[in-house]
Amino acid sequence: MPYDVTGATLRVMTHIPPPAMELQLLDAELHQLDARRAQLLHRRAWLLTVLQPARSAPVAPPLPAAQARREATAPGVQNLLLVLGGILLALAATAFTLVSWGSMGIAGRALVLGAVTLAALGAPVALLRRGLRSTAESIAGIGLVLTVLDTYALHEVAFPDGDGVSFAAAASAVLAVIWTAYGIGTAALPRPAATRTDPTTAPASPTLLLPLPAALAVAQLPLILWAIAAGGGPRTITAAVLLTAVIDMVVALRVTPKAVRAVAAGGAFGMGGWGVLAAGLISLDAAGPGAAARAAALFALAAAGAFGAAWLAPGRGLRTSTAAAGGLFVVAALGGLLRAALPADWTVPGCLACGIALLALVRGRLPEPVRHGLGRASGIVQASAVLWTLPAVGVTLLGPAAWLSRAWSGAPGDAREAAATDTFWPAHATTTPLILIAVAAVLALSVRAAEWRPRALTAALTLTWAAVLTLPTALQLPYNVGLLVYGGTVMVLLALRHRMATTLALVTSLSLACLALAAEPATLTVLASLTAVFAAAAWRGRLAPASAAASLGYATALACAVGAALDWQPQHIALLVLLVPLTAALLAARITDPATTKAVEITGAAAALIAIDLATAELPLLALVLALCGVIVAGTAIRPERRSLGYVAAALFVLAGWVRLGTWNVTDPEAYTLPVTVPALFVGALRRRRDPSATSWTAYGPGLTVTLAPSLLAAWTDPHWTRPLLLGTAALAVTLLGARHRLQAPLVLGGTTLALDALHELAPYLAQVVGALPRWAPPALAGLLLLALGATYEQRIRDARRVREVLGRMN
Structure with missing residues (x-):
């Protein structure tokens, strides 16, 4: 519109x-x-993109359609099929040879096996020319199996009565040659045309990988089988095994294919290990120098192979390891000769000498990895020799502990008898000191590196110490000479400015003290000497805490030994032992080193505990010992840093009083508790005066509890009225004092005790009342009580809260 x-x-x-x-x-x-x-x-869209780049989110590309996951690759499926096919054909050929062989004539047998074998070996050639290496490998494997079956068939037809071992040796050698020629021949085939024009479309190599490793694996058998066929004994077979290992080593170092090198390396190590183990067993079984020399020749062959590998191997680690193995084989060879020529005690020293002699080659002009390997071999030999001495060292150090249960039973005949009282001395351990000294000398003289020098010297010191200690037991020196050697060792070690030396001195002193228990004069002399020697060492700062503690410990043992020598009873010996904690307390007050002070005090406390334990045989003397310990602790508590020991002193005095009361057959608990309560309340009052913020529970709680609780327990079992009356009076007084001074602890403890004491006194009357009431009365009374509580619940809560607040305001 x-x-x-x-x-x-x-x-x-x-x-x-x-x-x-x-x-x-x-x-x-x-x-x-x-x-x-x-x-x-x-234009508008472009402007928005320019003005707001951060807000524009990129559009994700559409996801491709999901594809089914392939669980196997095409080459993998191909190889699996080829392997399965080859296995099935090999099984079929084996079944034919073993089962169906007898149903055919000679011509048929030869024709079938020959045709099948030639076809199986020739087919890979054609396949390689077409670039089908995987298929060629499978068929070649079938051909190799068929050659083995051919040899079996040849033996069954041509040599049925011949020596099977000899035939197997010859057959394995022939097969190794044939397979090697077959592998080399296939490697000389021309490359396929596709490989020459476009290497990416064909395999990298047209050669077969299986024949050469298989040939090397079969080549492990001929020498061993020939040795067995020739009737050779264990030495001949071992020589064949070692020679096979040497050949494998040469192949592993010279050939290029990785598969061949792997098989050769496995053969070298496997055959070499077998041969070395067999050579060792032969050497151990050698009954004379001739047999030992033949075993040594086997080790020499193994050493030659190992040194050859060390000289020719490309890797540093492999060269070092094989050189170390060669050095060990040389030592084993020479050790076997020495074992056959020398007494059994000198076998280990002879091997050690050979191992040390290897160090002369370390400083020669050999390649550095070889020299390093020889050094390792020497170290292994020395460490093994030291390990061999450990049983003798253990008997020497730990064996004297047996004298703790047979003290003063009589001096033994010699040092070995003293050490091996309850055990046995290891066989052929006479040369133990020589071995230890030799290794110590090598460590001290050969290790020159600044980083390892301190450790080497410490190890040399330890070995020398062990050698000196085992000398009397190894040589069966007289008992007194052994004690002198131990004592001199302790003094020499303490004279050295070395922490390790002091530690060794402490260990030696323990063995010496145990050895000295065999005879009374030796015990007294050794314990006195050790006390003086360690006291002097502590004075001169030789690991002062340990030395001071050792001195006081041996002084305690000396006190016990002196008392036993005087035929004193244990409770009387306790008084003599108390001189040690007294001395420790006096020394601790003058020592400036905190660590030494603590060590002295701890040792003194241990001596005091020993004295208390000895005094338990007689209660009066136990009370005296406890009181004397309290005096010593009280004297220590005078020092400002040890004021807390005053509580310990008080506890000791109380224990002493209780023991004395026990000896007087006093059974009233108040006799035990009041001597504690009165001083405790006095101390609590002094503390409250000095520190008004201290609570009444801290000041008066312990003292009141010590008396009220035992007295209440006694009153509940006392049939008389005197104790409950006195306890109730005392509890009432304590309650009133707590209320007067508004103190929580006296009010609660006194009131609780008063209520329980009254309950105990009224209990008989309550029992009569309950007995007179009908049975319905207690439930009725309980119901009324619950109704009353429920009716006044809020008021009761308010009253309870008010009582709690009143008690809370109290101190």
Whole structure:
């Protein structure tokens, strides 16, 4: 309608074109408007992208359609099929040879096996020319198995009565040659055309990988089988095994294919280990120099192979390891000769001498890895020799402990008898000191590196110490000479400015003290000497804490020994032992080193415990010992840093009083508790005066509890009225004092005791009342009580809270 009005107006005022032309004009105008709109929208989108880059999120590309996962690769499936096919064909050929062989004539047998074998060995050649190496490998494996079956068939037909071992040796050698030639021949084949033009479309190598490793594996058998066929004994077979290992070593170092090198290395190590083990057993069984020499020749062959590998091997680690093995084989060879020529006691020293002699080669002009390996071999030999001496050293150090249970039973005949009282001396251990000294000398003279020098010297000192201690037992020196050697060792070690030396001196002193228990004079002399020597060492600062503790410990043992020598009873010996804690307390007050002070005090406390234990046989003397210990501790508590020991002193005095009361047959608990309560309350009052913030539980709680609790327990079992009355009076007084001074501990403890004491006194009457009441009365009373509590629950809570607040305000 608006358009019509406008159109009418336009027709009146201007010229109006015809409708068809006007329609064309309108369509053209609308087309221009659409184009302009599209241009503006495109410009707008670009401007938004420029102005807001951070807000524009990239559109993720569409995900590809999910594909089914392949669980096996094409080459893997191919190889599996080829291997399975080869195995099945090999089994079929084996079954044919073993089962169906007898149903055919000679010509048929030869024709079938020959044709099948030639086909199996020839097919890989054609396959390699086409680049099908995997298939060629499988068929070649079948061909190799067929050659083995051919040899078996040949033996059954041509040599049925021949020596099977000899035939197996010859057959394995022939097969090794044939397979090697076959592998080398296939390696000489020309490369496939596809490989020459485009290496990426064909295998990297057209050769077969199986024949050469298989040939080397079969080559392990000929020498061993020939040795067995020739009737050789263990030495001949071992020589064949070692020679095979040497050949494997040469192959491993010279050939290029990795598979062949792997088989050769495995053969070298496997055959070499077998041969060395067999050579060792032969050497141990050698009954004379001739047999030992033949065993040594086997070790020499093994050593030659090991040194050859050390000289030719490419890797440093392998060269070092094989050189070390070669050095050990040389030592084993020479050790076997020495074992056959020398007494049994000198076998280990002889091997040790050979091992030390290897160090002369370490400083020569050999390659550095070889020299390093020889040094390792020498170290292994020396360490083994030291390990061999450990049983003798253990008997020497630990064996004297047996005298603790047989003290003063009589001096033994010699040092070995003294050490091996309850055990046995190891066989062929006479040369133990020589071995230890030799290794110690090597460590002290050969190790020059600044990093290892201190450790080497410490090890040399330890070995020398062990050698000196085992000397009397190894040589069976007289008993007194052994004691002198031990004592001199302790003094020399303490004279050295070395922590390790002091530690060794302490260990030696323990063995010496145990050895001295065999005889009374030796015990007294040794314990007195050790006390003086360690006291001097502590004075000179030789590991002062340990030396001072050792001196006081040996002084305690000396006191016990002196008392026993005087035929004193244990309780009387306790008084003599108390001199040690007294001396420790006096010394601790003058020593400035905290560690030494603590060590002296701990040792003195241990001596005091020993004295108390000795005095338990007689109660009066136990009371005296406890009191004297209390005096010593009280004197120590005078020192400002030891004020806390005052409580210990008080406890000792109390224990002494209790023991004395026990000896007087006093059974009333108040006699035991009141002497504790009165001083405790006095001390609590002094503390409250000095420190008003201290609580009443801390000041008065312990003292009141010590008396009230035992007295209450006694009152509950006392049939008389005197004790409950006195206890109730005392508890009432304590309660009133607590309420007067508003102190929580006296109020609670006194009130509780008073209530329980009253309950005990009223218990008979309560029992009579309960007995007179009918049975329904107690439940009724309980119900009324619950109703009353429920009715006044809120008021009771308020009252309980008020009581708690009152007690809380009390101190």
